[in-house]
Each structure stands twice: as C-alpha cells, then as structure tokens.
Amino acid sequence: xxxxxxxxxxxxxxxxxxxxxxxxxxxxxxxxxxxxxxxxxxxxxxxxxxxxxxxxxxxxxxxxxxxxxxxxxxxxxxxxxxxxxxxxxxxxxxxxxxxxxxxxxxxxxxxxxxxxxxxxxxxxxxxxxxxxxxxxxxxxxxxxxxxxxxxxxxxxxxxxxxxxxxxxxxxxxxxxxxxxxxxxxxxxxxxxxxxxxxxxxxxxxxxxxxxxxxxxxxxxxxxxxxxxxxxxxxxxxxxxxxxxxxxxxxxxxxxxx
Ligand SMILES: [Zn+2]
Numbered sequence: 001x002x003x004x005x006x007x008x009x010x011x012x013x014x015x016x017x018x019x020x021x022x023x024x025x026x027x028x029x030x031x032x033x034x035x036x037x038x039x040x041x042x043x044x045x046x047x048x049x050x051x052x053x054x055x056x057x058x059x060x061x062x063x064x065x066x067x068x069x070x071x072x073x074x075x076x077x078x079x080x081x082x083x084x085x086x087x088x089x090x091x092x093x094x095x096x097x098x099x100x101x102x103x104x105x106x107x108x109x110x111x112x113x114x115x116x117x118x119x120x121x122x123x124x125x126x127x128x129x130x131x132x133x134x135x136x137x138x139x140x141x142x143x144x145x146x147x148x149x150x151x152x153x154x155x156x157x158x159x160x161x162x163x164x165x166x167x168x169x170x171x172x173x174x175x176x177x178x179x180x181x182x183x184x185x186x187x188x189x190x191x192x193x194x195x196x197x198x199x200x201x202x203x204x205x206x207x208x209x210x211x212x213x214x215x216x217x218x219x220x221x222x223x224x225x226x227x228x229x230x231x232x233x234x235x236x237x238x239x240x241x242x243x244x245x246x247x248x249x250x251x252x253x254x255x256x257x
Contacts, residue, residue, distance in 0.1 A: 035048030036048075047068075052064060056204075070103050075101055081232050092115075139166050141169070143168075148176065149177065150178075152205075169257070170257055186215050226256040228256070233250065
C-alpha cells in the first residue's frame with residue numbers, strides 16, 4: 001500500500017516540489033520509524049525499517065529509503081565505500097560533485113577537509129551549472145569527481161566520461177555509478193527509441209537513453225580510467241548488509257586517473 005502511494009507521488013509530483021515536501025515530512029515520518037532493526041551509515045540513525053521506494057512497478061521495492069536523510073541502498077553503499085576504501089573523509093581534497101544527491105551535499109559541504117563544489121545542468125542547489133559533456137573547468141583541477149546516475153541520461157556518454165577524466169588530477173578518482181543490468185553483457189542503447197514509454201520499457205526510466213551492461217567498465221577504461229570493479233556489499237556479512245540496507249548485486253566502480 002505505502003509502496004503504491006510512494007510510486008504514485010514520484011510519478012506525478014515534480015522532483016523539486018517532492019524534495020521540499022519530503023524534507024518537511026521526513027523528520028516526522030522518521031519518528032514513526034524509530035527502532036533498531038536497520039541502520040543508515042549516512043545519517044547515523046537507526047529504524048525499524050527503511051521506507052519503500054521506486055518509480056515503476058519494476059523498480060519499486062521495500063526497505064530502501066532512509067526516513068531521515070533519504071539515502072537509498074546505493075547511497076549507503078557509496079558512503080561506506082568512501083569511508084572504508086578511500087581517504088575522502090580525512091585528506092584535503094578538491095571535490096566536484098555533479099548532480100549532488102540530497103542525502104550527501106550538505107554533509108560533504110560541512111567536511112572541513114574538502115574544497116567542495118557542486119554542479120548540475122539546472123538544479124537550483126548546484127553551485128555551477130553546466131553540461132557534463134562540456135565541463136567548464138581546466139585540465140587536472142580536481143582530486144575527486146562524483147557523478148552518479150547521470151551518464152544514462154547523456155547522449156554522448158563517452159564525451160562526458162572523457163571530460164571528467166580531463167578535469168581530474170593524475171592520481172585522482174571518480175565515482176560514476178549508473179543503473180546497470182548485471183545480467184547483460186553489453187550496454188543496450190538505441191537512439192531511435194525516443195518515446196518516453198518505450199524508454200521506460202527498455203532503459204528503466206522515461207528520460208534514460210541507455211541501459212548499461214557489464215561492459216560499463218570497458219567504456220570507462222576506453223577514456224583512460226584505471227577501473228576497479230568491486231562487489232563491495234559482499235565484503236559484509238549478510239546480516240550487516242541487511243542492517244545497512246545495501247544493494248547486494250550492485251557493482252561498485254572505482255575509477256582512477
Ligand atoms: Zn539516513
């Protein structure tokens with residue numbers, strides 16, 4: 001029931017309105033979810049369970065959205081990865097966060113070790129507005145670029161990847177997670193599919209232009225990245241992974257210049 005309500009809200013209410021609305025109610029909702037069965041590593045709060053989430057019947061699932069900070073499974077996975085496998089939270093780093101996620105940008109901005117800039121095509125919460133296929137920053141100017149769930153919307157994703165590679169300093173890294181069909185060897189894309197309903201059918205969402213397969217790592221390496229593909233959630237016991245609500249099938253790509 002709640003799953004259906006959330007699906008309907010996501011479908012019909014514009015995202016900016018939804019974000020404002022959800023920020024108002026999430027503190028209240030979180031009160032009803034107080035408990036100790038699941039734990040969000042992003043906001044450090046625990047609950048009886050996470051909220052359901054998903055735009056379509058195919059992507060809709062239970063136990064996904066943190067009632068307090070609105071993190072999803074993939075956000076919690078990235079947060080744990082950055083914390084355990086990188087020096088993101090301790091070293092002085094210049095960071096560009098493209099299409100910054102609601103649950104992260106205030107937290108990252110508050111980190112004293114980061115020189116933190118957000119960018120987006122149009123989002124009002126971004127510091128700088130630009131197209132990821134033409135990033136207005138000089139070569140080798142950032143230590144870290146985070147740009148999740150963007151490339152599946154971009155016509156020329158190779159251009160976007162090489163732009164990100166260009167602005168990274170040698171030794172820097174990028175986190176570029178995308179929706180992925182882990183059962184498919186090859187990425188499925190077809191520029192003649194432009195009808196929103198068809199795109200939703202083949203690419204999971206009305207505004208996606210492709211669905212990545214397991215060749216995603218090759219696409220990233222083709223612009224120069226040294227890619228490490230890690231099924232990071234598997235480093236946890238099943239019990240811990242369940243507690244953090246992690247996506248067990250998600251491959252985490254660490255992309256180094
Ligand atoms: Zn949270």
